[in-house]
Amino acid sequence: MTTIQENFAGTERPTERPALLSRERTVAQAGFNRWLVPPAALAIHLCIGMAYGFSVFWLPLSRAIGVTKPVVCEQMPLLTALFTTSCDWRIADLGWIYTLFFVLLGSSAAIWGGWLETAGPRKAGVVAALCWCGGMSLSAVGVMTHQLWLMWLGSGVIGGIGLGLGYISPVSTLIKWFPDRRGLATGMAVMGFGGGAMIGAPLADRLMGIFADETGVGVWQSFLVMAAIYFVFMMAGAFGYRVPPAGWKPDGWAPKAVAPGKAAMITTRHVHLRDAHKTRQFWLIWIALCLNISAGIGVIGMASPMLQEIFGGRLIGLPELSFTQLDAKQTAAIAAIAAGFAGLLSLFNIGGRLVWASASDRIGRKRTFFIFFALGIVLYALVPSAAHLGSQALFVAMLCIAISIYGGGFSTLPAYLADVFGTQFVGAIHGRLLTAWAVAGTVGPVVVNYIREAQIAAGIPRAYAYDYTMYILAGFLALGMLCNALVRPLDDKWFMSSAELASLQAKGAQTRAVETGSFGIDRGRFDLPTLLAWLVVGVPLLWGVWMTIEKTTALFN
Template identity: 55%
Template sequence: MGFFARERTVAPAGYNRWLVPPAALSIHLCIGQAYAFSVFNGPLTKLIGVTAPAPDDWTLPELGWIFSLAIVFLGLSAAFGGRWVESGGPRRAMFLSACCFGGGFLVASLGIHTHMLWLVYLGYGVIGGIGLGIGYISPVSTLIKWFPDRPGMATGLAIMGFGGGAMIGSPLAVELMKHFASPSSVGVGEAFIVMGIVYFAMMMFGVLTVRVPAADWKPAGYVPSTVPQKLITNANVHVDTAIRTPQFWLLWAVLCLNVTAGIGVLGQASVMSQEMFPGVITPTAAAGFVGLLSLFNMAGRFLWSSTSDFIGRKTTYAIYFALGVVLYAIVPWAGQIGSIALFVACYAVILSMYGGGFATVPAYLRDMFGTMHVGAIHGRLLTAWSAAGILGPVLVNYIRQYQVDRGVPASAAYSETMYIMAGLLVIGFICNALVTAVDSRHHYRAELSAAPAE
């Protein structure tokens, strides 16, 4: 593959490992735009009517599947492409991600201009979703190898940008739609074209600058611990063996339930905030709310994952679930009393833990299964995100629609969903409590297998 070969990305002696996180951030800040997709939902329901939905315009439940498909294909591409990413290195994977994510916007734009929803599903949902998955996992394993002394912090650095993508994507989308809006267009299709080109260019920075450490590289002064630690192994587990352990599936459930509780809210954050506080939160303010959630999502990925290096991954997840139950139960009350401040504060903390869960889980996997195939194991675990990408938005969108059809005011239509989310977090808390160390019989032994290590 020449320029894209893994060998061409090996860092020279004396290379500063802190130059690698910006390459990861350039990818994740772009693909993290997916978290801002809700700002398109309102305009996409008025493509024909422009000022108000027309009979042939798309509905919110129909549009909700765009985001869900993107998350489904994120998980599937990460699961099936994990070993390919590891064997070929991050540069090749990042380039494929840039092509798929940027190209997905262009295909979706064609679907918007021709009013063919299946093309939008194909473009942003399928092609863009593949770009999301490959781009998401491409730097994670690399940064864990650059920072063996702080794996939680490393995965926080790698994944922080994904949570912050909406902070850029939300205002960018709003301004582009305003710029291209006209009496006959809401400006979404044109905005998609510009964003596809801009994001491709930004992601190429990561493609050109990413580096991997030499096989025998270690940080200066770093000495791996030889003292046994609970839930932290010095051995390795092969990816094909890992998925047959109960620990893998418990962590799968932990991630799925944590994501389900947050992703449905993210997918409809803009519309939900306007409906819960009608006449108070404007579309511009709602876009600001999405951006704020993105900020906490991003900050939580670094702060919570870094904290997990000191208090442990299992304890960190226990906090996510226990505190999340309380906060989700408070949200409906915040809407009833009309407290925007309490509503925003609850979701700010919830989204910090939602993001923290994503950033903590690769280090959790590293602790449980070692570093040999952590990237591939992480990719397969992300199928939990695919499942949650359907379950979360479906719960929010369809329960809301059911409530509205029964005559419940839109401002109160989300209450039942919030209580269901709290219940899911209780189950997640139990799954996390059941996680134990992987039995030594699953540890990889080179003399017993010819399978290549990463």
């Protein structure tokens, strides 16, 4: 076996040391443990995942001037709300930040995904930290001066760009480090994005409790403290990134052999970024992803009111009372239960990202997506029946599994793309696919919200107002299953030649190439530095899980 020293022996050393953030400085040295890369990715994803938990700020910000109660200005246009200093903001106006998050996430990932492949994950991670934490700091100024447009610009636009770059920064790197466990590797990282709100939301709640007084609600101070904490974690994650030398593979691992004349679903070749979107497979996966996300995000956005309006008094042992018949005290009681339900969905969202992605390593990505759609169709179609039977446990179980599918789709996608398009540009291709998220983030909530409103306006009882919605979402999944079924291995014409690939890798400064061998990396080795790195990200994540479980107990009491 060729040793790493022998591989370096004939390599001409550069005359100048590469820049600190350059890709050259991130090429791993001999003896590097690949299990250090997932916690670096988690350090970034757990921070930017707070985007899911930003709604914790909405109610306090809606009384930023009044402090104890909102200062309401009737019929205030949105343009006026952006600049007013005398009226408190409406939650609907603040909610646009959430929309901007995911629109900018998808678009920035698509725009700068190609740059990331050449600049390297470290530089992308640093830019993501500056954007996400800088955006929160600018939002703090917006709260201090009561300028909503600064919050939109800070967290929504600048922070949204940070979301996109931070989300895709580890994808290509992890897939190249773990060709033998692509699903597990990306699942570990993307799990962090789903878990960020579990840490950030209770942290924000505690910080606001510390800083709030008779003159303010404590939001801008919380923004600054969280921005500082996130900046430390994200910079540590960015500088923890390493990329493997070109040609590296785990010791003893080799791609599965393919029978002569038969195309493999997992390719060993690579498609150039300029050609990926020209293929039918790209758009089939794009549509399938968009439909899966539309169904999942539509349910997540309405999970709390759905549970309350469907079961009403049943949630507190008063089955004879519908939601509209409850008094204020009873409504508050079921709202607490619904909050526990939302927390439970978060746990299944996170767990699904890891479990489904890991399972895809064994059963294949296309089969995993088939299970997503087939199982999802059954669940969404039967949810109304479970609701009308009054089976709260069955209803909750069905939606928890459905949301695990939603999370699993995100975590399995990068490995699916690597299987179809190869790994050379998988990060950039993944970035372009995430435009489906931006579309789905609009389609899903619109379908759920407007159909619900139309049903209630037509006189349909609230307990039945979601039936058609669930059937339509099941139809979305049926179309997604058809698209997934049509995905086939790419024709030879789409793959780069060996000469073109070698030229690209040379330009990418992965100069310390190796042909075979473990590069001094022990598969599965957890030494002390690796264990400490996992503890740094694991302890906050476990704290968030514990806080969520505490809230979830209300659902079963």
